[in-house]
Amino acid sequence: MNYKLYIGIALMTTLLMSSCSEESTTQNLIIGDVSNGKTLFETNCAACHQMDGKGKTGFAPSLNNIDFLAIANDHLIKRFILEGRPGTTMIPFKSNPNVAENVDDIVAYMRSWSKDFALYEQISLDYEWKSNGDTDNGKALFVNYCAACHGAEGQGYSAGVPGTGIGNASFVSMVPDDYIKQTLVIGRVGTAMKSFDGAKGVANLTNNEMNDVVAFLRTKGAYNKLVATAAENSEPTTASYTFSGGLVTIPYLLLIIGVTTLALITIIYSLSVINKLQRGIVQESR
Numbered sequence: 001m002n003y004k005l006y007i008g009i010a011l012m013t014t015l016l017m018s019s020c021s022e023e024s025t026t027q028n029l030i031i032g033d034v035s036n037g038k039t040l041f042e043t044n045c046a047a048c049h050q051m052d053g054k055g056k057t058g059f060a061p062s063l064n065n066i067d068f069l070a071i072a073n074d075h076l077i078k079r080f081i082l083e084g085r086p087g088t089t090m091i092p093f094k095s096n097p098n099v100a101e102n103v104d105d106i107v108a109y110m111r112s113w114s115k116d117f118a119l120y121e122q123i124s125l126d127y128e129w130k131s132n133g134d135t136d137n138g139k140a141l142f143v144n145y146c147a148a149c150h151g152a153e154g155q156g157y158s159a160g161v162p163g164t165g166i167g168n169a170s171f172v173s174m175v176p177d178d179y180i181k182q183t184l185v186i187g188r189v190g191t192a193m194k195s196f197d198g199a200k201g202v203a204n205l206t207n208n209e210m211n212d213v214v215a216f217l218r219t220k221g222a223y224n225k226l227v228a229t230a231a232e233n234s235e236p237t238t239a240s241y242t243f244s245g246g247l248v249t250i251p252y253l254l255l256i257i258g259v260t261t262l263a264l265i266t267i268i269y270s271l272s273v274i275n276k277l278q279r280g281i282v283q284e285s286r
């Protein structure tokens, strides 16, 4: 009788092992040469974005910002680099083959900055979400809450303000409504861009008011899927990132170990119960 129990355990273990290994191959790991990315970044980007992408207020935004990295997925970051922000000093790097052909390496390098953050979690942007806010009220709110830092028309640095050009058509047309909304909700830790969401916010806006501001910014440019999704990147990456060896993987590992242990205990227990029952039946029938 016992051999069945061993076969059962062996089968179950193999099954669990194979599902584990599948898990690790389907993880959204960033494919890119981090050290090549670092070299490219230091030659092409650091003059403005500074070493390690720490940014310089009023000159170039911080790229190693944990909230920026959480809201902007790989796909968006690539588009930001390749399309640039026409009308600002951020040139479109698609015309620079050295950068364009190795853009994955740069993104991988940028992602490597966030490995230190235990709570780093990629936000899944909802590309279908529309704010449906009131553009007039949004404009009024923008003048009151945003213009001082982003410029009266959202021109950004060119207006001598510390905030980026969020009214710039090239920016607005590349991001879905949810990108702007998430930035308002979360803010950008360590920068002048604070959260506007409820109790956490410095200057609070209600959910509807945030939607109104998003609707107003949307009037500056429609979300342009064509620009935002170039042929080589047909689908936006919205899945969460798990770094191999990073802290984020630990909860998953614990979960897998926990589930495996529980499953094994259940199997062993139920098999032994069946075993006992069968023996009982055999004894009774004697």
Ligand code: HEC
Pocket (backbone or CB within 6 Å): 040, 041, 044, 045, 046, 047, 048, 049, 059, 060, 061, 062, 063, 068, 077, 080, 081, 085, 088, 089, 090, 091, 093, 099, 106, 155, 156, 157, 163, 164, 165, 166, 168, 171
């Ligand atoms: C001449 C200065 C300059 C150089 C060089 C430069 N950038 Fe920028 N970058 C900027 C500015 C300025 C902005 C913000 C523009 C705006 O929206 O107002 C920006 C924006 C960005 C953004 C979007 C950030 C955000 O907060 O949304 C990314 C990503 C970025 N740059 C990456 C790069 C990378 C990667 C390189 C090198 C390949 C690079 N940049 C080179 C000036 C520069």
Ligand code: HEC
Pocket (backbone or CB within 6 Å): 055, 057, 060, 061, 062, 063, 065, 068, 141, 142, 145, 146, 147, 148, 149, 150, 162, 163, 164, 165, 166, 171, 179, 180, 183, 184, 188, 191, 192, 193, 194, 196, 213
């Ligand atoms: C006190 C100054 C300040 C105020 C007020 C402010 N911002 Fe910002 N905002 C910034 C700065 C600075 C950044 C760029 C942060 C960085 O350098 O990484 C930013 C970034 C952003 C971004 C990201 C842009 C990008 O390039 O990815 C959005 C969107 C944004 N702000 C929207 C708003 C809106 C809408 C309001 C008004 C409700 C607002 N901000 C109010 C300073 C401000």
